[in-house]
Amino acid sequence: MLFAAGQGPGSADDRPPTPTLIYCIPESPAVKEDMADNFWTGVIVGWLVGLILGFLLPVIGPLVGGFVAGWMSGRGIANGAKAGLLAGILGAIVIAALLLIGGTVLLGAFGFIAGLGTSLVIIVMAFVYQGLLSLIGGVIAGAIRR
Numbered sequence: 001m002l003f004a005a006g007q008g009p010g011s012a013d014d015r016p017p018t019p020t021l022i023y024c025i026p027e028s029p030a031v032k033e034d035m036a037d038n039f040w041t042g043v044i045v046g047w048l049v050g051l052i053l054g055f056l057l058p059v060i061g062p063l064v065g066g067f068v069a070g071w072m073s074g075r076g077i078a079n080g081a082k083a084g085l086l087a088g089i090l091g092a093i094v095i096a097a098l099l100l101i102g103g104t105v106l107l108g109a110f111g112f113i114a115g116l117g118t119s120l121v122i123i124v125m126a127f128v129y130q131g132l133l134s135l136i137g138g139v140i141a142g143a144i145r146r
Contacts, residue, residue, distance in 0.1 A: 084138020
């Protein structure tokens with residue numbers, strides 16, 4: 001008997017399907033390091049998203065930034081909340097440092113004192129505003145990704 005290509009005995013259609021094996025690999029130190037890298041990458045990306053959107057949408061920006069940080073950081077509500085909070089606070093610290101440096105360069109010692117006072121006020125205000133909104137966004141992302 002003649003068979004066309006791909007047909008007949010021994011063809012791919014006659015063979016049983018190959019079983020697929022699923023391996024369960026426990027978390028190794030390399031996986032934990034990768035998760036730590038994802039955490040800080042999520043914090044920085046969340047801060048940048050919150051910064052960019054914060055200029056356009058003042059309340060939505062920190063929420064979305066915290067959401068991105070919480071989503072990228074890994075699984076779990078606590079991890080997402082921590083990443084969102086750190087993303088919100090990172091912006092306050094950077095702005096405070098820029099005010100302190102700019103005040104010192106422009107006005108010398110008086111500028112340093114004024115910049116220091118302004119920086120402390122901004123850190124406290126940004127913690128309440130940006131930090132808590134970013135924390136809420138991180139909690140939402142952690143709960144969804146859980």
